[in-house]
Amino acid sequence: MSAATAVLRRFKFSREVVLLGVLIVLMFVMSLLSPLFFTVGNLLNTSRFFVEVGLMALGMTLIIITGGIDLSVGSNVALVSVAVGFTYAAGLPLPLAIVFGLVVGLAAGLFNGLFITLLDLHPLVVTLGTFALFQGLAYGLSNAEAVSDFPDWFAYFGQAYFLNVVPGQLFIFILAVVVVWLILSRTRFGRYVYAIGNNEEAAHFSGVPVRRVKLALYSGIGLLVGMAAVIYTSRVYTARGDSGLGLELDVISAVVLGGASIYGGSGTIGGTVLGVLIIATLRNGLVLAGVPSTWQVFVLGVLLLVAVFLNEFFRRREE
Amino acid sequence: MSEVQAPTPTEGGTTIGTGLRRWLVRPEAPALVFLAVLLVAFSLSSDKFLSGSNLESILVSVAVLGTIALAVNQVILCGEIDISTGSMMGLCAVAAGAVATSTGGLILPLLTGVAVGALAGAVNGLLATLGRIPSIIVTLGMLYALRGVILLVTGGSWITGIPDETRVLGTGSVLGIEYPVFVLLILFVVMELVSRHSTWGRNVFAVGGNRRASRLAGLPIDRVRFTAFVLVGVFVGIASIIYLGRAGSVQTNTGTGLELQVVAAVVIGGTSISGGRGSTLAALTGAVLIGVILNGLILLGVPGIWQDAVLGALILLAVATDVLRRRLLGDKS
Numbered sequence: 001m002s003a004a005t006a007v008l009r010r011f012k013f014s015r016e017v018v019l020l021g022v023l024i025v026l027m028f029v030m031s032l033l034s035p036l037f038f039t040v041g042n043l044l045n046t047s048r049f050f051v052e053v054g055l056m057a058l059g060m061t062l063i064i065i066t067g068g069i070d071l072s073v074g075s076n077v078a079l080v081s082v083a084v085g086f087t088y089a090a091g092l093p094l095p096l097a098i099v100f101g102l103v104v105g106l107a108a109g110l111f112n113g114l115f116i117t118l119l120d121l122h123p124l125v126v127t128l129g130t131f132a133l134f135q136g137l138a139y140g141l142s143n144a145e146a147v148s149d150f151p152d153w154f155a156y157f158g159q160a161y162f163l164n165v166v167p168g169q170l171f172i173f174i175l176a177v178v179v180v181w182l183i184l185s186r187t188r189f190g191r192y193v194y195a196i197g198n199n200e201e202a203a204h205f206s207g208v209p210v211r212r213v214k215l216a217l218y219s220g221i222g223l224l225v226g227m228a229a230v231i232y233t234s235r236v237y238t239a240r241g242d243s244g245l246g247l248e249l250d251v252i253s254a255v256v257l258g259g260a261s262i263y264g265g266s267g268t269i270g271g272t273v274l275g276v277l278i279i280a281t282l283r284n285g286l287v288l289a290g291v292p293s294t295w296q297v298f299v300l301g302v303l304l305l306v307a308v309f310l311n312e313f314f315r316r317r318e319e
Numbered sequence: 320m321s322e323v324q325a326p327t328p329t330e331g332g333t334t335i336g337t338g339l340r341r342w343l344v345r346p347e348a349p350a351l352v353f354l355a356v357l358l359v360a361f362s363l364s365s366d367k368f369l370s371g372s373n374l375e376s377i378l379v380s381v382a383v384l385g386t387i388a389l390a391v392n393q394v395i396l397c398g399e400i401d402i403s404t405g406s407m408m409g410l411c412a413v414a415a416g417a418v419a420t421s422t423g424g425l426i427l428p429l430l431t432g433v434a435v436g437a438l439a440g441a442v443n444g445l446l447a448t449l450g451r452i453p454s455i456i457v458t459l460g461m462l463y464a465l466r467g468v469i470l471l472v473t474g475g476s477w478i479t480g481i482p483d484e485t486r487v488l489g490t491g492s493v494l495g496i497e498y499p500v501f502v503l504l505i506l507f508v509v510m511e512l513v514s515r516h517s518t519w520g521r522n523v524f525a526v527g528g529n530r531r532a533s534r535l536a537g538l539p540i541d542r543v544r545f546t547a548f549v550l551v552g553v554f555v556g557i558a559s560i561i562y563l564g565r566a567g568s569v570q571t572n573t574g575t576g577l578e579l580q581v582v583a584a585v586v587i588g589g590t591s592i593s594g595g596r597g598s599t600l601a602a603l604t605g606a607v608l609i610g611v612i613l614n615g616l617i618l619l620g621v622p623g624i625w626q627d628a629v630l631g632a633l634i635l636l637a638v639a640t641d642v643l644r645r646r647l648l649g650d651k652s
Contacts, residue, residue, distance in 0.1 A: 069455070071459075115635065115639070119638075119639055119642045119643075120642065121592075121638055121639075121642060122592065122593065124400070124455050125586070125592045125634070125638050126635065126638070128402070128579070128582065128634065129631050129632075129634035129635040129638065130631060130635070131579075131631065132579050132583075132627045132628070132630045132631030132634065133627075133628055133630075133631025133632055133634075133635065134631070135627050135628075135631070136624075136625060136626065136627025136628025136629065136630065136631055137628045139624045139625075139627060139628070140622070140624050140625040140627075140628050143622075143624070144624050241624075246463075249459070249463055252456075252459070256456075262452070262453055262456055263453070292470075295467060295470070295471075297463045297466065297467055298463065298464055298466070298467020298468070298470075298471070299467075300463060301459075301460045301461065301462070301463030301464035301466075301467065302460065302464050304456065304459070304460040304463075305446065305452070305456075305457065305460040305461075305464070308452045308453075308456050308460075309446070309450050309452055312450070312451050312452060316451070
């Protein structure tokens with residue numbers, strides 16, 4: 001019994017190490033499944049896909065640490081994509097259209113935040129409503145049409161290569177990781193985030209500005225969604241009402257796989273980054289192995305359930 | 320009628336005021352008032368709206384939604400949520416459809432649909448109670464996982480040629496009422512009785528109202544919640560037979576997006592998303608309200624692509640009204 005608990009305790013302290021092990025094993029399996037997997041080109045190419053999920057997962061980590069959730073991120077991607085594409089098609093210069101898209105993403109996040117804080121509603125209900133609202137607005141405003149006659153330089157955000165191998169958006173992601181990591185682990189705001197997740201009422205009575213922190217978090221993820229949506233639109237070179245459909249599953253799966261408790265109070269940026277890498281490797285490997293995308297969704301759905309179950313199982317064993 | 324009631328929830332000292340107040344705190348009151356206003360508005364703006372055939376076709380169109388909403392209502396009353404019903408309905412329809420095309424008849428496909436639904440509901444219930452995973456995560460994962468199972472089972476192809484005797488629940492009528500409406504009303508009466516008069520029905524309110532107190536009072540909170548999730552599966556199974564009857568075929572994307580309409584129906588109807596407060600009538604009212612709104616939008620010429628936006632706005636409006644109404648009426652809960 002004591003040996004078992006010792007192992008479990010070590011597991012707790014080295015969650016990131018375990019995830020790293022999983023990642024390496026996964027890469028090994030994938031390279032057996034497809035000879036194309038372990039090429040430098042493919043590995044770097046994979047990063048194109050995970051930057052969008054990764055940016056949103058950074059914001060989602062902080063939100064899940066406070067005990068909240070945002071189900072509307074996938075729909076918000078569609079809304080921003082449509083906002084950029086259709087204001088550009090209507091004659092707005094593209095740089096301004098991109099800025100407008102970022103503002104739309106931020107405003108959508110702020111809308112979530114205001115609804116949650118002013119009415120004391122559970123984020124789950126609010127973002128379930130905005131999940132449908134944003135998706136519907138994106139469909140309705142785009143009239144179910146697509147815009148894809150962007151100028152060549154727009155490809156820079158999603159298709160550019162640095163030194164001919166490293167995808168450009170990787171730098172944006174690395175920068176975002178550093179910034180969010182600093183905020184979470186080195187600032188008072190970061191401590192507030194954990195405090196709210198551990199005991200919101202106690203945090204409130206200790207003088208933590210709970211509402212303002214939440215408002216900042218939901219607006220912040222809106223901005224990250226905006227950035228992800230611009231990169232996404234640039235990568236697929238099309239703005240459509242169904243962009244980003246279902247991305248919330250990837251994002252939430254990555255965060256809980258990274259060790260953030262869905263009940264709030266715990267989670268790290270390092271864990272989330274590893275979670276994102278594991279999901280990207282899995283998706284990429286399944287594509288290379290010729291598994292249809294609908295099956296990937298099944299695998300992700302099951303993975304999400306297993307990850308949450310293991311998290312809560314180990315957490316309870318520790319207590 | 321509604322014009323008189325709208326401004327009153329301020330301060331009323333008279334007996335009429337308190338009577339009105341008591342009526343207004345009923346969970347489904349705002350939805351019923353809203354429904355009445357909409358019925359008047361739509362019948363004034365379109366003379367086709369108030370015809371008997373249009374009203375019955377609205378009820379037929381919400382039969383699948385309403386049936387599932389009646390069960391999800393119980394899950395939400397427990398303080399849980401189920402957003403896997405869209406994929407679950409698809410899977411039940413696939414299973415029932417496959418049995419129907421090979422054996423025919425009504426009973427065997429119905430039992431298959433109900434069994435598959437109950438099994439999926441049991442998985443939801445087990446993970447949410449014994450697994451202690453929040454039900455939103457469980458059912459989000461199941462929403463995607465079950466859709467994957469549909470594609471695995473069907474291989475991406477449609478099921479067509481459902482025999483007529485299986486389709487009777489969607490196409491036939493009894494006592495002058497079309498079967499989908501008949502089934503919906505029967506299930507409504509059953510759920511009303513279960514909710515008001517059975518031990519489980521009362522336990523649902525207790526668990527949703529205060530889970531800790533319920534556990535300390537000795538209520539089997541896990542079993543109560545598990546039963547609610549299984550009930551959703553059973554009702555989804557019944558709904559899938561109505562769907563089979565009306566559509567006559569099953570596609571791999573059958574039921575996509577239904578889960579949102581179901582949750583919307585329940586909360587718009589007036590059942591509180593935080594559990595413990597609501598009624599069976601609320602779920603039915605909400606489902607009819609959604610049917611009336613979607614039907615009205617079509618009559619007014621609003622393109623179908625705006626449906627999701629309207630649905631989302633309605634969910635937000637409903638939960639906001641719920642909070643504001645409780646603050647105005649000074650409800651302590």
